[in-house]
Amino acid sequence: xxxxxxxxxxxxxxxxxxxxxxxxxxxxxxxxxxxxxxxxxxxxxxxxxxxxxxxxxxxxxxxxxxxxxxxxxxxxxxxxxxxxxxxxxxxxxxxxxxxxxxxxxxxxxxxxxxxxxxxxxxxxxxxxxxxxxxxxxxxxxxxxxxxxxxxxxxxxxxxxxxxxxxxxxxxxxxxxxxxxxxxxxxxxxxxxxxxxxxxxxxxxxxxxxxxxxxxxxxxxxxxxxxxxxxxxxxxxxxxxxxxxxxxxxxxxxxxxxxxxxxxxxxxxxxxxxxxxxxxxxxxxxxxxxxxxxxxxxxxxxxxxxxxxxxxxxxxxxxxxxxxxxxxxxxxxxxxxxxxxxxxxxxxxxxxxxxxxxxxxxxxxxxx
Amino acid sequence: xxxxxxxxxxxxxxxxxxxxxxxxxxxxxxxxxxxxxxxxxxxxxxxxxxxxxxxxxxxxxxxxxxxxxxxxxxxxxxxxxxxxxxxxxxxxxxxxxxxxxxxxxxxxxxxxxxxxxxxxxxxxxxxxxxxxxxxxxxxxxxxxxxxxxxxxxxxxxxxxxxxxxxxxxxxxxxxxxxxxxxxxxxxxxxxxxxxxxxxxxxxxxxxxxxxxxxxxxxxxxxxxxxxxxxxxxxxxxxxxxxxxxxxxxxxxxxxxxxxxxxxxxxxxxxxxxxxxxxxxxxxxxxxxxxxxxxxxxxxxxxxxx
Ligand SMILES: Nc1ncnc2c1ncn2[C@@H]1O[C@H](COP(=O)(O)OP(=O)(O)OP(=O)(O)O)[C@@H](O)[C@H]1O
Ligand SMILES: [Mg+2]
Numbered sequence: 001x002x003x004x005x006x007x008x009x010x011x012x013x014x015x016x017x018x019x020x021x022x023x024x025x026x027x028x029x030x031x032x033x034x035x036x037x038x039x040x041x042x043x044x045x046x047x048x049x050x051x052x053x054x055x056x057x058x059x060x061x062x063x064x065x066x067x068x069x070x071x072x073x074x075x076x077x078x079x080x081x082x083x084x085x086x087x088x089x090x091x092x093x094x095x096x097x098x099x100x101x102x103x104x105x106x107x108x109x110x111x112x113x114x115x116x117x118x119x120x121x122x123x124x125x126x127x128x129x130x131x132x133x134x135x136x137x138x139x140x141x142x143x144x145x146x147x148x149x150x151x152x153x154x155x156x157x158x159x160x161x162x163x164x165x166x167x168x169x170x171x172x173x174x175x176x177x178x179x180x181x182x183x184x185x186x187x188x189x190x191x192x193x194x195x196x197x198x199x200x201x202x203x204x205x206x207x208x209x210x211x212x213x214x215x216x217x218x219x220x221x222x223x224x225x226x227x228x229x230x231x232x233x234x235x236x237x238x239x240x241x242x243x244x245x246x247x248x249x250x251x252x253x254x255x256x257x258x259x260x261x262x263x264x265x266x267x268x269x270x271x272x273x274x275x276x277x278x279x280x281x282x283x284x285x286x287x288x289x290x291x292x293x294x295x296x297x298x299x300x301x302x303x304x305x306x307x308x309x310x311x312x313x314x315x316x317x318x319x320x321x322x323x324x325x326x327x328x329x330x331x332x333x334x335x336x337x338x339x340x341x342x343x344x345x346x347x348x349x350x351x352x353x354x355x356x357x358x359x360x361x362x363x364x365x366x367x
Numbered sequence: 368x369x370x371x372x373x374x375x376x377x378x379x380x381x382x383x384x385x386x387x388x389x390x391x392x393x394x395x396x397x398x399x400x401x402x403x404x405x406x407x408x409x410x411x412x413x414x415x416x417x418x419x420x421x422x423x424x425x426x427x428x429x430x431x432x433x434x435x436x437x438x439x440x441x442x443x444x445x446x447x448x449x450x451x452x453x454x455x456x457x458x459x460x461x462x463x464x465x466x467x468x469x470x471x472x473x474x475x476x477x478x479x480x481x482x483x484x485x486x487x488x489x490x491x492x493x494x495x496x497x498x499x500x501x502x503x504x505x506x507x508x509x510x511x512x513x514x515x516x517x518x519x520x521x522x523x524x525x526x527x528x529x530x531x532x533x534x535x536x537x538x539x540x541x542x543x544x545x546x547x548x549x550x551x552x553x554x555x556x557x558x559x560x561x562x563x564x565x566x567x568x569x570x571x572x573x574x575x576x577x578x579x580x581x582x583x584x585x586x587x588x589x590x591x592x593x594x595x596x597x598x599x600x601x602x603x604x605x606x607x608x609x610x611x612x613x614x615x616x617x618x619x620x621x622x623x624x625x626x627x628x629x630x631x632x633x634x635x636x637x638x639x640x641x642x643x644x645x646x647x648x649x650x651x652x653x654x655x656x657x658x659x660x661x662x663x664x665x666x667x668x669x670x671x672x
Contacts, residue, residue: 058575079574079579080571080575081575081578081579082577086576089568089571089572091568093568095569095573096591097591107576107577110578110582155576158577
């Protein structure tokens, strides 16, 4: 994804927002700033409060406390129909009694544009989502992917400051979903509108976003770029949610500002960055390394940093193989993913194996 | 691959078993509905055929002349008295269905959108008046609207009128009021059901696209509840045309409807063929009126977009 020069101007400022249902907090003191023109994702497991936050930005729900501002304007007390946001609903919410054109033009009617201008904007929106020529189709005569595009066009035609998308792709099959991810990203770059995408699919968030907020149990755990989130998760929960992670127990020997030196049983002494949110817990620390950052060393290949162990299990996934490697001294075996170019799928269970790693790939995180 | 190949032959007997099961299921289905079907045939279709047959015959004092004639239909369609009664019946039933739906819609709307967890309770409460006999309910309207009735005493007591009004009872409006009350629940239910079926995110979507409460009602809720309105109108309109108890009890001279004339022909008038011809004419006209109403409402809803 090419990096664009982006404005640093905040478009959405969420400050200490809490939403309680009785004693239960669906959202707990969430603070977040989303920039103008950004493709921003809210990522987290089911029930973590993503939809709750999105609906409060749209105006369908109000915070119990805290404030939400869009483009510098406080939103409290402004009803949903007067907010500069538009939403693509998870169920798409296509009006069944209207055809495609009428659905897309629904919000324009109120603006009392002249007929040709209205028609032009509807056509333009339909073209943006590649639905040109389908304007007269009935709402019930559309495929899932087409319905999704209509919902998108209907929101885009309003030229909102912020477009909110609640799991817009979750109802599509895998192939269509991947195609739509690319299209959605391209569309966002073309129109330059701030997009906020809710998803529980980590790959979707990683592939599409400029930045991601990872949420758990109503709290925002980390806000960062996809690469940062994946490579430097602040805690075990975030690390786990974004794919496999091997956790290694470590003991802090030396702390030096933003970096520290730790001792591990399997990987020896490692110097690593200290994450901003690192919580000290005596001398104990946890390091993590992604399975694909461990590399199988074939025959007598050598590396500066290697660990040796035994293959205890093997899972075949077509283009990659998942090896489970027992390393003496580690309490849990490491999981290693290796492409099948060199025959990782043929390594027998029980075989001795050596793995190379880059010490930079070992990251410290809070428990 | 091999697993699939092994699985294939094993599947075939299962499939044939399923089709034979289906066959026996549809056979069972027919067996299940046949008593109802026979019942409907005997009690609905046969009487209608008998009535239609009679409408082409002639009454000769106590016997019936079975030569084919259209004379009864000529009388039914051209005699001013029957034409007037028919027109009045149609007008009353249209008024009743209009008022019933207008009154029922807000109630159904309230229950569906603001009933919260108590929707069931609300619907239950609405059915309570129907625990008493229809006759009792009509009689109670007599008590309310009568010369010494509740309404007159109330108005007298408040000093709004000087002497009891006779304009309340024994006329067309008394029939309309009584029937509107009688059919309210039957109109509330279909409207409620169609409102319940509306996906609430559609209303949120309308809000999101800039509509306030009134606009989103006019553009989303109302058009999507048209099926409920249509069935409510039909449910009320069709039977009220042929009602004869209500006009008999509260209608007086001005409130007589076509069904009273039909009843008279089968009873005192002892002219079954004419009664039959009046019935068939009424049925045909009601059917046309119902169809016209459905078409008008549907096209109005379509135009409103
Ligand atoms: N009206 C409500 N009353 C009580 N609790 C609610 C209500 N709405 C939401 N919640 C709770 O708030 C929490 C967050 O809900 P939310 O819909 O935001 O989750 P989510 O992150 O969007 O999950 P999903 O991925 O399943 O859509 C959930 O635990 C849910 O049960
Ligand atoms: Mg959700």
